[in-house]
Amino acid sequence: xxxxxxxxxxxxxxxxxxxxxxxxxxxxxxxxxxxxxxxxxxxxxxxxxxxxxxxxxxxxxxxxxxxxxxxxxxxxxxxxxxxxxxxxxxxxxxxxxxxxxxxxxxxxxxxxxxxxxxxxxxxxxxxxxxxxxxxxxxxxxxxxxxxxxxxxxxxxxxxxxxxxxxxxxxxxxxxxxxxxxxxxxxxxxxxxxxxxxxxxxxxxxxxxxxxxxxxxxxxxxxxxxxxxxxxxxxxxxxxxxxxxxxxxxxxxxxxxxxxxxxxxxxxxxxxxxxxxxxxxxxxxxxxxxxxxxxxxxxxxxxxxxxxxxxxxxxxxxxxxxxxxxxxxxxxxxxxxxxxxxxxxxxxxxxxxxxxxxxxxxxxxxxxxxxxxxxxxxxxxxxxxxxxxxxxxxxxxxxxxxxxxxxxxxxxxxxxxxxxxxxxxxxxxxxxxxxxxxxx
Ligand code: PLP
Numbered sequence: 001x002x003x004x005x006x007x008x009x010x011x012x013x014x015x016x017x018x019x020x021x022x023x024x025x026x027x028x029x030x031x032x033x034x035x036x037x038x039x040x041x042x043x044x045x046x047x048x049x050x051x052x053x054x055x056x057x058x059x060x061x062x063x064x065x066x067x068x069x070x071x072x073x074x075x076x077x078x079x080x081x082x083x084x085x086x087x088x089x090x091x092x093x094x095x096x097x098x099x100x101x102x103x104x105x106x107x108x109x110x111x112x113x114x115x116x117x118x119x120x121x122x123x124x125x126x127x128x129x130x131x132x133x134x135x136x137x138x139x140x141x142x143x144x145x146x147x148x149x150x151x152x153x154x155x156x157x158x159x160x161x162x163x164x165x166x167x168x169x170x171x172x173x174x175x176x177x178x179x180x181x182x183x184x185x186x187x188x189x190x191x192x193x194x195x196x197x198x199x200x201x202x203x204x205x206x207x208x209x210x211x212x213x214x215x216x217x218x219x220x221x222x223x224x225x226x227x228x229x230x231x232x233x234x235x236x237x238x239x240x241x242x243x244x245x246x247x248x249x250x251x252x253x254x255x256x257x258x259x260x261x262x263x264x265x266x267x268x269x270x271x272x273x274x275x276x277x278x279x280x281x282x283x284x285x286x287x288x289x290x291x292x293x294x295x296x297x298x299x300x301x302x303x304x305x306x307x308x309x310x311x312x313x314x315x316x317x318x319x320x321x322x323x324x325x326x327x328x329x330x331x332x333x334x335x336x337x338x339x340x341x342x343x344x345x346x347x348x349x350x351x352x353x354x355x356x357x358x359x360x361x362x363x364x365x366x367x368x369x370x371x372x373x374x375x376x377x378x379x380x381x382x383x384x385x386x387x388x389x390x391x392x393x394x395x396x397x398x399x400x401x402x403x404x405x406x407x408x409x410x411x412x413x414x415x416x417x418x419x420x421x422x423x424x425x426x427x428x429x430x431x432x433x434x435x436x437x438x439x
Pocket of ligand 1: 064066067085108205207208209244245246247288289290291292
């Protein structure tokens with residue numbers, strides 16, 4: 001289902017999440033507004049943790065911060081006994097400043113700079129996920145008292161069933177050392193010579209928004225074959241294996257993704273089988289889910305504004321957000337299923353295209369959707385907006401980014417206030433600029 005676990009209807013028949021009327025939230029906090037259901041986030045994290053319970057060698061759930069990161073979310077991760085997967089020095093610092101245990105942090109990324117490698121080494125992160133020869137050199141040169149714990153990111157040469165733009169496991173990818181080209185073995189050869197590095201294992205992440213879980217066993221087998229070769233050549237044994245993230249979510253009722261439990265069953269069974277068959281010891285297992293933790297938890301609210309009917313062609317209904325807060329439709333043709341908050345169960349009366357407010361023709365949020373006739377000021381909810389939307393939000397057209405509220409048990413708390421123009425100007429150098437407000 002596209003809505004958060006706690007979605008329901010108020011006595012007036014409005015759409016609610018976490019016991020809060022979405023229309024009231026929009027009136028109180030303004031729009032665009034991102035509403036996150038805490039229960040959904042916790043339920044998904046718990047399902048991932050439960051999937052590891054039966055794994056004999058132990059493991060960890062490292063939430064992929066790139067999907068959406070905020071101090072409020074880090075607090076939930078800590079409360080739910082999860083770690084985090086960061087892909088930049090910025091994400092690392094946010095996670096650490098918000099109280100995450102550095103040993104529960106994994107740090108992939110294809111082009112970390114010397115500062116990021118040094119920060120990770122200094123913090124003592126759980127794993128630096130090494131993605132290039134240059135990164136090996138940076139680790140080699142890092143001034144650190146303790147050895148950096150690392151995983152080698154492998155590219156297993158498996159293309160999952162997802163959009164090309166979010167597929168990462170195939171050979172032609174900027175991520176990971178290719179196994180079939182011999183580059184992974186060359187990287188291992190080199191990694192094992194670096195005194196600063198404690199190479200603990202290997203990592204893969206084959207892509208995102210994956211529905212067909214068959215790609216995981218396929219990739220795991222390729223990785224396990226590589227580990228057999230690594231043992232033969234170097235006596236190297238992986239203590240840790242990260243299977244990455246990638247589980248898809250439903251954006252519309254047509255989408256039927258596997259559940260978190262199914263994902264965890266496929267991953268644990270395939271790793272267990274592949275390692276046992278090759279007489280490799282079972283590794284500590286890491287998973288790095290992002291989208292499937294926060295995606296369905298988030299609902300974006302917009303107010304309806306202008307309407308443009310082009311007879312015989314199309315009707316555009318514009319809302320007060322768009323590509324500035326959610327670039328996914330423009331980036332990779334993402335589809336959504338909007339709902340009218342005051343009448344969520346009313347049948348569609350017209351087919352419209354929901355346009356954003358940004359000055360770009362391609363700023364279309366939802367193309368050709370069927371909704372009851374919209375009035376100016378109506379609130380539209382766009383479900384499944386919790387991942388890779390706000391995280392990629394911009395200030396295009398000098399637009400302040402939206403506020404965010406977390407809802408639970410009928411309570412809504414603002415976890416991010418709406419930006420102001422002052423926020424936008426904060427980093428600008430105003431020397432010599434005439435500011436009427438200051439005179
Ligand atoms: N791990 C790595 C290395 C990633 O690049 C990503 C995102 O693509 C993830 C985990 C999370 O993926 P997803 O949000 O599809 O679960």
